[in-house]
Amino acid sequence: MNEFLSYEKQEGVATITKTSTEHNQGMTRGVLVGLKRALEGARDDDEVRVVVITAAGNGIHDGARVFPELRQDVSFTPMEFREILQFGHALMRQIETLEKPVIGVAKGGALGGGLEMLHACDFVITADTATFSQPEVAVGLMCGWGGTQRLPRLMGWRRAKELLLCGSEITGKEAAELGLVTRAVPLDQVDAEVATLIGRLKAASPLAQAYTKLAMNKVWETNLGAGLDYEVDAETVLAAHQEFPAFMKSLYAGEAPSFTQLKRLTGGSDWK
Incomplete structure (x- = not known):
């Protein structure tokens, strides 16, 4: 570096x-x-x-x-x-x-x-x-x-x-x-x-970890009500990624879960 x-x-x-x-x-x-x-x-x-x-x-x-x-x-x-x-x-x-x-x-x-x-x-x-x-x-x-x-x-x-x-x-x-x-x-x-x-x-879901970390930051940044609202919104957005249904499908099939990796649209060299 x-x-x-x-x-x-x-x-x-x-x-x-x-x-x-x-x-x-x-x-x-x-x-x-x-x-x-x-x-x-x-x-x-x-x-x-x-x-x-x-x-x-x-x-x-x-x-x-x-x-x-x-x-x-x-x-x-x-x-x-x-x-x-x-x-x-x-x-x-x-x-x-x-x-x-x-x-x-x-x-x-x-x-x-x-x-x-x-x-x-x-x-x-x-x-x-x-x-x-x-x-x-x-x-x-x-x-x-x-x-x-x-x-x-x-x-x-x-x-x-x-x-x-x-x-x-x-x-x-x-x-x-x-x-x-x-x-x-x-x-x-x-x-x-x-x-x-x-x-x-x-072993955990990267998307779930990302949303959880951002939601936990609200403990320090805002009041309880606003933090709870953020948690609901974050969980709703996370649910749209279908991580939990995919996990349950893997569980029933006796397979190891496969979670979605985090990807940044603006992370490539073209955005630097």
């Missing part, structure tokens, strides 16, 4: 790996731009069923290193600072609204902007000994890529305040107990856990 990221597609899984050894795979400009392009590629590739975002080396997703990278004294005008924040926000929304499951893998943990990236993923698998924190307040900042909004929704109000206002650090085991990550296992079992999850995801 670029010198900061590798992109590998195998058996319907697109794996995006932060490969730069500088700053523990931090959110540099190269990583931000590379992630954006890689996610667009996975979105438009009909063969991709699941996306995995991981980090090489010690497996830590570090924070927003883009700021000192652009200017060593990190002195920006308000509009310049806002521009970088908005780029990060757009990237997180790209993950959050991608119509395919996204798994974040954090063997060593995450902090700052790297952790905010994981907030946007559908699943996060980590080692129980990994560490996680939002240390922005300790350096005179606050979360700027969605942490103040997603973290309380993920793990609850009181503990989120402890992480956000104190910059506290927790282990992978604690993160799993609080709902910040999906599952924390011994380090040598992380890859197997990810593989098991991928297998479960690939």
Whole structure:
């Protein structure tokens, strides 16, 4: 993808790996731009069923290193600072609204902007000994890529305040107990856990997963009534694809179900 990221597609899984050894795979400009392009590629590739975002080396997703990278004294005008924040926000929304499951893998943990990236993923698998924190307040900042909004929704109000206002650090085991990550296992079992999850995801209907993910986003984006209305509309549209009748036919015939792959009309090179 670029010198900061590798992109590998195998058996319907697109794996995006932060490969730069500088700053523990931090959110540099190269990583931000590379992630954006890689996610667009996975979105438009009909063969991709699941996306995995991981980090090489010690497996830590570090924070927003883009700021000192652009200017060593990190002195920006308000509009310049806002521009970088908005780029990060757009990237997180790209993950959050991608119509395919996204798994974040954090063997060593995450902090700052790297952790905010994981907030946007559908699943996060980590080692129980990994560490996680939002240390922005300790350096005179606050979360700027969605942490103040997603973290309380993920793990609850009181503990989120402890992480956000104190910059506290927790282990992978604690993160799993609080709902910040999906599952924390011994380090040598992380890859197997990810593989098991991928297998479960690939066994389901891609169309049903896409509509379900978009409907679940409404929990955060709107009120209950509007969310329920969206669910009804999404289920109605999904039913038009005849996925369920096809599944039942396969079941009665004793055959493995065959689901419809996601296809983007504007995903081809002619639309780039």
